[in-house]
Amino acid sequence: MAYSDKVVDHYNNPRNVGSLPKSDPDVGTGLVGAPECGDVMKLQMKINPETQVIEEAKFKTFGCGSAIASSSLATEWVKGKTVDEALAIKNTDIVRELSLPPVKIHCSVLAEDAIKAAIGDWKKKHGVELPAAEKASH
Amino acid sequence: MAVKLPIYMDNHATTPVDPRVLEAMLPYFTGKFGNAASRNHSFGWAAEEAVENARQQVASLINATSKEIIFTSGATESDNLMIKGIAEMFREKGNHIITQSIEHKAVLDTCKNLEKHGFEVTYLPVQRDGRVSLEDLKAAIKPTTILITIMYANNEIGVINPIAEIGKIAKERGIFFAVDGVQAVGKVPVDVQRDNIDLLAISAHKIYGPKGVGALYVRRRNPRVQLSAIIDGGGHERGMRSGTLNVPGIVGLGKACEIAQKEMPEESVWLRGLRDRLKAGLEAKLDEVYVNGSMEHRLPNNLNMSFAYVEGESLLMGINDVAVSSGSACTSATLEPSYVLKALGVGEDLAHTSIRFGLGRFNTQEEVDYVIDKMVQVVTKLRELSPLYEMAKEGIDISKMKWQTA
Numbered sequence: 058m059a060y061s062d063k064v065v066d067h068y069n070n071p072r073n074v075g076s077l078p079k080s081d082p083d084v085g086t087g088l089v090g091a092p093e094c095g096d097v098m099k100l101q102m103k104i105n106p107e108t109q110v111i112e113e114a115k116f117k118t119f120g121c122g123s124a125i126a127s128s129s130l131a132t133e134w135v136k137g138k139t140v141d142e143a144l145a146i147k148n149t150d151i152v153r154e155l156s157l158p159p160v161k162i163h164c165s166v167l168a169e170d171a172i173k174a175a176i177g178d179w180k181k182k183h184g185v186e187l188p189a190a191e192k193a194s195h
Numbered sequence: 196m197a198v199k200l201p202i203y204m205d206n207h208a209t210t211p212v213d214p215r216v217l218e219a220m221l222p223y224f225t226g227k228f229g230n231a232a233s234r235n236h237s238f239g240w241a242a243e244e245a246v247e248n249a250r251q252q253v254a255s256l257i258n259a260t261s262k263e264i265i266f267t268s269g270a271t272e273s274d275n276l277m278i279k280g281i282a283e284m285f286r287e288k289g290n291h292i293i294t295q296s297i298e299h300k301a302v303l304d305t306c307k308n309l310e311k312h313g314f315e316v317t318y319l320p321v322q323r324d325g326r327v328s329l330e331d332l333k334a335a336i337k338p339t340t341i342l343i344t345i346m347y348a349n350n351e352i353g354v355i356n357p358i359a360e361i362g363k364i365a366k367e368r369g370i371f372f373a374v375d376g377v378q379a380v381g382k383v384p385v386d387v388q389r390d391n392i393d394l395l396a397i398s399a400h401k402i403y404g405p406k407g408v409g410a411l412y413v414r415r416r417n418p419r420v421q422l423s424a425i426i427d428g429g430g431h432e433r434g435m436r437s438g439t440l441n442v443p444g445i446v447g448l449g450k451a452c453e454i455a456q457k458e459m460p461e462e463s464v465w466l467r468g469l470r471d472r473l474k475a476g477l478e479a480k481l482d483e484v485y486v487n488g489s490m491e492h493r494l495p496n497n498l499n500m501s502f503a504y505v506e507g508e509s510l511l512m513g514i515n516d517v518a519v520s521s522g523s524a525c526t527s528a529t530l531e532p533s534y535v536l537k538a539l540g541v542g543e544d545l546a547h548t549s550i551r552f553g554l555g556r557f558n559t560q561e562e563v564d565y566v567i568d569k570m571v572q573v574v575t576k577l578r579e580l581s582p583l584y585e586m587a588k589e590g591i592d593i594s595k596m597k598w599q600t601a
Contacts (some may be wrong), residue, residue: 067557072579074579076585082264088582090591092544093543095532095547096506099582117580118507119580119583119584121508121523124506124509125509
């Protein structure tokens with residue numbers, strides 16, 4: 058199977074690899090997937106409570122090249138966005154940007170889930186209730 | 196010395212044709228192109244002579260006689276013929292077949308097909324080391340059992356079954372014993388007499404011969420095994436396999452067998468040395484790596500290892516100048532991790548992290564050293580990227596975590 062140049066680039070030079078302190082009240086952590094499924098993504102964001110702007114994003118991923126690329130891209134995209142803007146990112150945007158084949162669409166779904174999970178965690182820390190629609194997961 | 200890239204280390208999938216094999220084959224494409232079934236001219240005689248010579252070369256490698264060798268299009272056909280051929284011929288006698296869960300799909304799917312036609316199949320589990328238990332086998336035998344079909348060595352983990360013991364059990368009970376010998380023939384000594392094998396499937400392209408040709412050993416005495424054909428036509432190969440013989444391919448298979456027989460004693464020692472060097476190198480430089488399957492009962496050229504916390508496909512992507520394969524779901528069409536590793540009781544998380552190394556005649560020590568360095572480099576990099584590795588280092592038991600699955 059051939060990978061798109063963008064997947065290869067993210068795989069070779071993953072952006073924003075690392076971890077943020079989980080206990081920091083401004084850090085939201087999303088951990089999605091399962092080892093037995095072959096994919097686990099951890100996405101963390103440091104969000105300014107005043108402006109709701111995502112100031113930092115870090116990821117670690119266990120998974121195939123497309124999963125690594127999807128989460129690397131997600132960190133790039135959410136950085137500098139507001140929480141609402143980040144929540145508007147759809148898995149199909151990731152599919153398009155990385156030219157993922159149908160068999161790898163679940164990687165993009167996982168990345169979208171990770172964004173939502175991380176923001177959900179941050180909102181919980183700040184006592185913000187998630188609207189019902191945003192809770193919907195795959 | 197700089198190694199030439201890419202490196203091929205996937206010799207369980209296929210092997211390159213040995214130049215000596217190719218050389219033997221070439222005359223049979225052009226000058227000696229005759230049909231081995233043409234009885235009335237020298238072109239036919241030359242082809243027939245070459246085929247009979249190859250038959251002898253194949254027979255000699257497995258301690259059979261040349262009349263017991265049937266040429267086919269490959270081991271998938273041989274597996275189909277030995278199982279369906281016995282099933283159809285002896286269905287009056289019984290309808291029960293015993294196999295095991297980690298056979299090649301050519302055997303498993305053939306058995307599944309027979310189940311649709313009134314046969315009953317027992318799929319024996321394997322033990323943690325990847326071998327069939329003789330006690331399980333004995334317990335599975337019924338008065339209606341007509342066939343036991345167990346592979347000599349597994350294509351993913353290289354584990355060798357207790358074939359001689361199984362052959363003895365089958366013989367005592369008067370049950371036919373059919374063996375998929377694809378990975379073992381030419382790599383370890385296979386002896387149909389010692390092992391009491393009644394039918395044995397052989398492939399050319401796993402032993403440095405060409406693709407598209409294989410053989411089936413069919414025992415002629417003690418007992419004489421009769422088979423129903425699955426391909427009808429001109430009655431070639433004593434009626435068991437019709438179709439014009441692939442003379443150049445057969446010549447190649449014969450030559451490959453001759454070379455294997457001559458060089459196996461030395462070659463297996465050499466391959467074992469390379470394999471053990473690979474294993475030792477990886478284990479010395481990486482923690483949490485696990486060998487899948489028995490090391491004691493194993494083909495000399497196989498290593499199957501799980502690299503915990505690193506998903507197999509991403510690993511393959513990182514070592515893209517080394518050709519190996521993975522048991523990860525992502526590398527399969529079904530998105531299921533290896534059924535072989537699963538049957539061994541390897542957790543699905545570790546099955547996703549497995550890599551199969553298949554060493555071959557043309558690998559070098561320099562290549563092995565390159566692969567060790569590259570693997571260490573990529574595994575280290577991917578573990579830095581792995582949330583599971585981080586959690587493990589923090590002392591979190593991943594197996595006890597509640598995961599949000601889709």
